[in-house]
Amino acid sequence: MTFVSKPTTTETGRPRDYRNYIDGAFMPAPGEMIEVLNPATGVLLGRIPETDAEAVDAAVKAARRAQPAWERLPAIERAGFLRQVSAKLREHRVELADVIVREQGKIRGLAQVEVDFTADYIDYMAEWARRIEGEVLTSDRPTETMLLLRKPLGVVAGVLPWNFPFFLIARKMAPALVTGNTVVIKPSEETPLNAYLFAELLSQTDLPKGVFNLVGGRGRTTGEALISHPGIDLITFTGSVETGSHIMQVAGRNLTKVNLELGGKAPAIVLKDADLDLAAQAIHASRVINTGQVCNCAERVYVEREVHDALVEKLAALFQDTRYGDPSLQDDLHMGPLINQAGLDKVARAVDLAREQGATVVTGGSRADLGQGFHYKPTVITGATADMDIMRRETFGPVLPIQIVDSLDEAIALANDSDYGLTSSIYTRDLNAAMQAARELKFGETYINRENFEAMQGFHAGRRKSGIGGADGKHGLYEFTATHVVYIKG
Secondary structure, three states: OOOOOOOOEOOOOOEEEOOEEEOOEEEOOOOOEEEEEOOOOOOEEEEEEOOOHHHHHHHHHHHHHHHHHHHHOOHHHHHHHHHHHHHHHHHOHHHHHHHHHHHHOOOHHHHHHHHHHHHHHHHHHHHHHHOOOOEEEOOOOOOEEEEEEEEEOOEEEEEOOOOOHHHHHHHHHHHHHHOOOEEEEEOOOOOOHHHHHHHHHHOOOOOOOOOEEEOOOOHHHHHHHHHOOOOOOEEEEEOOHHHHHHHHHHHHHHOOEEEEEOOOOEEEEEOOOOOHHHHHHHHHHHHHHHHHOOOOOEEEEEEEHHHHHHHHHHHHHHHHOOOEOOOOOOOOOOEOOOOOHHHHHHHHHHHHHHHHOOOEEEEOOOEOOOOOOOOEOOEEEEOOOOOOHHHOOOOOOOEEEEEEEOOHHHHHHHHHOOOEEOEEEEEOOOHHHHHHHHHHOOOOEEEEOOOOOOOOOOOEEOEEOOEEOEEOHHHHHHOOEEEEEEEEEO
16 A cells, blocks of 8 residues: 555545554544544544554454563564665655645644654664663573563554654654564554554565554544553653653553653753853744644743843744644645644633733734634743743743843753753853853753754653653663563582
8 A cells, every 4th residue: 555645635636535554454433533623724634543442452452462472572673674664765755745735734844853763773673683782681590590671561652643643653663663562552642544544555575464553533532542451561652741641650550561741841041141042043943843832842941131132032032933734735835723722722721821910922922813824923922920820831832931140040040940851952152151051950961062852872751741761862761671580500
């Protein structure tokens, strides 16, 4: 099966009904179908199944049947199957990006980066096949050898968000598969079509049936059936704090291991010696990327008093010049729409509340009337203080609040005073100040003089309510393994 430039429709032009991928076959699901809309236009793109508990059970059982044989394969052979998948993605990179643009509202350049990065990420994880390491431990007994082995957990449930829907398939799947696990993936009902097309391409490879399974549906139904299933050995989820907390509670019934990447309220600290042009450009890029709908992008700024006005002037100019609209029609945009009406309403309420609490809107500050879609004007807010909701709650939209500080120590203290602890950044020419921030900021990542965007060989992990565990690199790979200590008495 292949697809061409507009795979979301049938040959007659009607929106297409997609089928789940279970045990190596595309399976119809009885019951309700969920409509998937273009957030920039409201146009119907396709429909996916609201998968019931019985079909979820079939997917989990297929994964369990396939797992022992998959684990017995040498890791380098498992990696070969992953490389077949990445090659398929590259063959259809433009078509895949087009689907992401239409169903998520992502600008075309970023959608293409997401597809290409996903293929590269799968290859990167495949490279770990010969690098998965155990340990030789020192025994207290003579003639005894102790070995620590790393083994797969079993069946992994990957529950995906809508903001980077395609990449997150790989982030859940690739490390799971190369370490010998099998997977059941549930995409967000907001952006599932790219995942179904991923499954179509994967079905054209030699990957054994049951190793990868895909079920669609809402969180409260399909997601609930998946995370509560006793046949799941790891739940890996990216999304909201509220949903992550619920997953932990449900997982506790079966004592299922969880890996959670949740919200963020990333602080950006700008010191008086910073390159203000660099700081403004990087913060702007980190705020409007994906229309601000990224858990690790800059959500609040702490700037030293001496350079506050100059920085605000530069940021206001950049935000005023931000181009936004329908990315399926324009290729030169900085950002597209918010994902849905609820997302738009949330951003609007956050800005209105900031005004009520005494902050000042410098630019933006209202919904954008483009005739259709869920658009909000890029917004800069000054006069923010630590007690305001805009500085404490995740906005998830193109809104940047700014607070004045009088020292690095004050900035670090304010940055750390948060429920979240995913990413952070600092702009300074002073190496000592940068290193102090690296030591004292209580976050999983700190970016120094650059935009917030992680590398696949790093370890993307949060503290506090930003999550449990992490992803990427060696440490992310080992999240998908269990240790097994062997005692050999000679």
